[in-house]
Amino acid sequence: MLTNNTAGGVGPLNFDYKLLDFGNGRKLEQFGSYILDRPSPASTTKPSNPEIWHTKTATFIPEVGWDIPENLYKEWTISILDAVVRLKLSVSGQVGIFPEQYQNWIFLRDLSDHCTKELNILNGFAYTGISTIFSVNGLNRITHVDGSSSAINWAKENYKMNFNSSGVRFINDDMITFMNKELKRGKKYSGFIFDPPEFGRGPNGEWSLKKDLEKLIELTNQLAYEPYFFIFSTHSQWLGKKELLSFMKKLKFFNKNYEIFDLDLVSEYNKKLNMGICFRWISH
Ligand SMILES: C[S@@+](CC[C@H](N)C(=O)[O-])C[C@H]1O[C@@H](n2cnc3c(N)ncnc32)[C@H](O)[C@@H]1O
Structure with missing residues (x-):
C-alpha cells in the first residue's frame, strides 16, 4: 500500500495514489497497483522523466478506448483514508475518483468525526460517492444526487463496501430539477x-x-437551514477565482469564514498540475 500522498500537499495520510509525471497533454498516475497513462489537457509542459512512462499498465486514447494487457482486470480497489473504493477502467477514460478532491475528503472526514450536531447533507453531482462516504458518521443524513444511473450504481457499490447500514438516499436525477422538487417538499x-x-x-x-x-445558488439559499458547511468545486476555464467568489457572495450565509484554493496535484518531481479551484465555507 502506498502511503505517500501527493494530492494537495496535505500530510502523509493513507491514499493509494501518486501523480508520477505529466506533460505533452497526458498524465501518468498510479492508482494502487495500476499505472495509467491518460489525456490531461492541463499538462502543457514537457514530462519530467520520459523513462518512467514505460512502467504504465494501461493507456487511454480518446475515441479508441483503453489499451490494456489481455489478462488485466478492468476493476480493482484502492484505499483512501479509512475507506475502500472500487475503481474501473470506464469507457470515458475515468476511473471513479478525482484525486484532486483529496483535500475535501479530509475536510469531510474531519468534520464528520468531530461535529456533534446532526447535519442534513446534500451531495450534488456526486459521481461514485467518495464525498458521501466521508460524510457518514452515524448521525448525518445524506442525500447523494447524480444524473447518471451508472454513477449511482457505482456509488452504491462503494457505499456497501464500507458500511452495513442503508443511511444514504441515492437519487438519480438532474440536480436543478431535484432541488426544485425538494423546495416544493419543504426539505x-x-x-x-x-x-x-x-x-x-x-x-x-x-x-x-x-x-x-x-x-x-438561489436554490441553495432557499434550501439552507442553519447552514454548517458549503463546498463548491469547479474545473471550468470560464470560472476563475475572482468570478467564483462573486457568485459565492450571493449565498445568504456568505461571510469571512471561507477559503478559495487551487485543486492541485503534485507530481513525484514536485511539479504542480492544476485541476480546478474550490470554494469552501464553514459556519465557525
Ligand atoms: C466532476 S464529476 C463529480 C466528481 C465527484 N464529486 C468526486 O469527487 O468524485 C461530475 C458528476 O456530475 C454528474 N452530472 C452531470 N450532469 C448532471 C446533471 N444534470 N444533474 C446531476 N448530475 C449530473 C455526472 O454524472 C458526474 O458524475
Whole structure:
C-alpha cells in the first residue's frame, strides 16, 4: 500500500495514489497497483522523466478506448483514508475518483468525526460517492444526487463496501430539477457539496455551469437551514477565482469564514498540475 500522498500537499495520510509525471497533454498516475497513462489537457509542459512512462499498465486514447494487457482486470480497489473504493477502467477514460478532491475528503472526514450536531447533507453531482462516504458518521443524513444511473450504481457499490447500514438516499436525477422538487417538499439542508461539470445531462433535465450556477445558488439559499458547511468545486476555464467568489457572495450565509484554493496535484518531481479551484465555507 502506498502511503505517500501527493494530492494537495496535505500530510502523509493513507491514499493509494501518486501523480508520477505529466506533460505533452497526458498524465501518468498510479492508482494502487495500476499505472495509467491518460489525456490531461492541463499538462502543457514537457514530462519530467520520459523513462518512467514505460512502467504504465494501461493507456487511454480518446475515441479508441483503453489499451490494456489481455489478462488485466478492468476493476480493482484502492484505499483512501479509512475507506475502500472500487475503481474501473470506464469507457470515458475515468476511473471513479478525482484525486484532486483529496483535500475535501479530509475536510469531510474531519468534520464528520468531530461535529456533534446532526447535519442534513446534500451531495450534488456526486459521481461514485467518495464525498458521501466521508460524510457518514452515524448521525448525518445524506442525500447523494447524480444524473447518471451508472454513477449511482457505482456509488452504491462503494457505499456497501464500507458500511452495513442503508443511511444514504441515492437519487438519480438532474440536480436543478431535484432541488426544485425538494423546495416544493419543504426539505431543508445544512451541508452542501457540489462538484459540477461544465455541461451534463440528468434523466429529467440538463445542467450548464454558465446558465445554471445562479439558479443553483438561489436554490441553495432557499434550501439552507442553519447552514454548517458549503463546498463548491469547479474545473471550468470560464470560472476563475475572482468570478467564483462573486457568485459565492450571493449565498445568504456568505461571510469571512471561507477559503478559495487551487485543486492541485503534485507530481513525484514536485511539479504542480492544476485541476480546478474550490470554494469552501464553514459556519465557525
Ligand atoms: C466532476 S464529476 C463529480 C466528481 C465527484 N464529486 C468526486 O469527487 O468524485 C461530475 C458528476 O456530475 C454528474 N452530472 C452531470 N450532469 C448532471 C446533471 N444534470 N444533474 C446531476 N448530475 C449530473 C455526472 O454524472 C458526474 O458524475
